Amino acid sequence: MTVIFDGKRTIDLLKRLVETPSPSGFTAKVMALIAEELDEIGVPYMKTNKGAVIATIAGADTKRHRLLTAHTDTLGAMVKEIKSDGRLKLSMVGGFKWNAVEGEYCRIHTASGKEVRGTILMHQTSVHVYQNAGTAERNVDNMEVRIDEKVTDANGTRALGIEVGDFVSFDPRFEVTDSGFIKSRHLDDKASTALLLELIRSLKEQGAELPHTTHFYISNNEEIGYGGNSNIPAETVEYIAVDMGAIGDGQASDEYTVSICAKDSSGPYHYALTQHLKGLCQQQKIPFKVDIYPYYGSDASAAIRAGFDVRHALFGPGIESSHALERTHMDSLTASAQLLHAYVTSAMMD
Structure with missing residues (x-):
């Protein structure tokens, strides 16, 4: 056949x-x-x-x-904690290393069905503020989600409908090249x-x-x-x-x-x-x-x-x-x- x-x-x-x-x-x-x-x-x-x-x-x-x-x-993550500044700590879903998702855009999927955009970053990202920005360990304590909404505290984040246990997905960045490669998460x-x-x-x-x-x-x-x-x-x-x-x-x-x-x-x-x-x-x-x-x-x-x-x-x-x-x-x-x-x-x- x-x-x-x-x-x-x-x-x-x-x-x-x-x-x-x-x-x-x-x-x-x-x-x-x-x-x-x-x-x-x-x-x-x-x-x-x-x-x-x-x-x-x-x-x-x-x-x-x-x-x-x-x-x-x-792979993905779940909201582990809503920090006092409104950012999120994550818990991994699946086996990956934090450096593999550092800098990635993401979505927070709320229980109501609303999706909130964000970026996964090191807390110590700014080289103009943190001397150890390049050397600090990429771990659960240092990685966080910066939410793309005007929030400055935990109450503001919760007002968006975000709670502990919400899923977080990573943007795939799908691309097909002229040379035949398929690139994507x-x-x-x-x-x-x-x-x-x-x-x-x-x-x-x-x-x-x-x-x-x-x-x-x-x-x-x-x-x-x-x-x-x-x-x-x-x-x-x-x-x-x-x-x-x-x-x-x-x-x-x-x-x-x-x-x-x-x-x-x-x-x-x-x-x-x-x-x-x-x-x-x-x-x-x-x-x-x-x-x-x-x-x-x-x-x-x-x-x-x-x-x-x-x-x-x-x-x-x-x-x-x-x-x-x-x-x-x-x-x-x-x-x-x-x-x-x-x-x-x-x-x-x-």
Whole structure:
């Protein structure tokens, strides 16, 4: 079957996804967007109590199922404290370093639905006032949100509707360059989500019959460790997490191929299934790298920890500067799309 990958359509969807705020725990809007896409495609799906969406395409084999997952939740923060000067202290949502969001524009999402703009800064930012502006530790005590409203005390901030527990999202700054790079926060894992939705759409447009009933699990709690560890159909034999490849010193992954993970901090992925994915790339001349991610976990590893008896594997586009100002290339998205198509249209391993 011919691989049909509409790069422009995928990028357009990716832009909509990353520009929809969705820190873990605050994902209703982005999951509504996912449901709208699936309604338009015409694929049946269910919603879980935790807010995830699971779409299903029936296949020739209805006894041995496959499941592929990507996640829409992102890094973010919550209001920890309203300071006496009206600024905000934050509590992290997800694993990142404070320096990765220093200087970033943000939104405070109030309980009433109002959004208030702000900037995440060091308290000691002004070099004309603070001698240690460059050396002070970037930590929870020193980082704060400067609110873009005329407030000078905690009462003024509360009058805006801002309270402890409100979510704070980071501006993505989405950009596509003429050289084919996609730059944005939250490519982890909205790039993979866009790829899965594009795969579903292209399979429906082709009228493809899959060899196995296949579920597409769009999870919304991966960044806090348990996004895809429930609601897995009992018939599932193979579980694929479609998530970012980690790039850096000593890593094989890059921004131009699909990255297949052999092992992460949870341990090795299923050896035979990983070899099957490598074989598909070799047979169909899909550019790939095999890698180990030292400080990483996925929805597939969460499912294994939860006790599900499945073969698990992980692959996806290579993402530079993960959990910060991320970047990938169209080549990596294309290679990932090719492996996704090759996998779901091939017969399951014996």
